[in-house]
Amino acid sequence: MTENDQACRVREILATVKPLAAEYYQLTGKPLGVTGEIAEYIAAELLGLELAPPRTKGYDATRQTPAGPMRVQIKGRAYGERANRSQRLGTIKRDADCDTVLLVLLDNLTLEPREIWEANYSAVEGRLAVPGSKSRDRGALGVPEFKKLAERIWPIADTGF
Template identity: 55%
Template sequence: MTDDAKSQRVAAVLAAIRPLAAEYYRLTGKPLGVTGELGEHAAAELLGLELASARTKGHDALRIGADGTARRVQIKTRVADSKGSGSKKLGTLAHHDHCDTVLLVLLGAATFDPREIWEAPMSALAERLAKPGSKARDRGRLSIGEFKRIGRLVWPSPGE
């Protein structure tokens, strides 16, 4: 199977899974376990990223610049409430030198389609995580709201 055919097949599988994941979430209030894959695929497709191999340490994708340099991207995905924020925590951020930037993909609860993608430099997130006074930060976790305050909206474009 060619890379293009494989990529098309992965997209088809994820398109089939998306409504099932949304229904499971509506019925149970819990994610099905494919949220991360849906977010990674959406970010790669919408932002032109190259997904890394499974179990690559510290990053999920690469962003290749016009000059050919690769920036390592960690991708976190959450199902968003109607406001797209709240106190929900992100998964643990692997804040070491295996990542340059972090994307937060917010999926709509009704369809699991991407609603927003936020980006923050790992250096700024690591600085926030280093501040004392929070058990969650000690574990490498930030809330969606904290991430948004540090980052910037990259999709849809802020002007859309």
């Protein structure tokens, strides 16, 4: 199977899984457990990232820049109108070989992308180091807390031009 065939097959699988995972969430109020994989694939497709091999330590994808490859941790969260506003990202790997962290917010009813936010890894690590929170000790930030460190990179805001 060529890389192009493999990418097409992954798209087909995700097209099948997303509605099932969304229906499961609607019926149970619990995620099916595929949000992270869907978020990684969506980020790669929308932002032109190259996904790292499975179990790569510290990052999930790379972005090619003029200065060389940038290593990216990708976190996904199903989020929506009925979502608990204090939702947290999954554990952010500490002391990782990583340059930036992406948060892919998916609609919790459809798992379609809503927004992608990006924060510098050192800023995220700095926030995680602030004492006084068991969640931060575990490497978890709330979605609103992450957004304060980040910039929305997708969809790109309409500038009116």
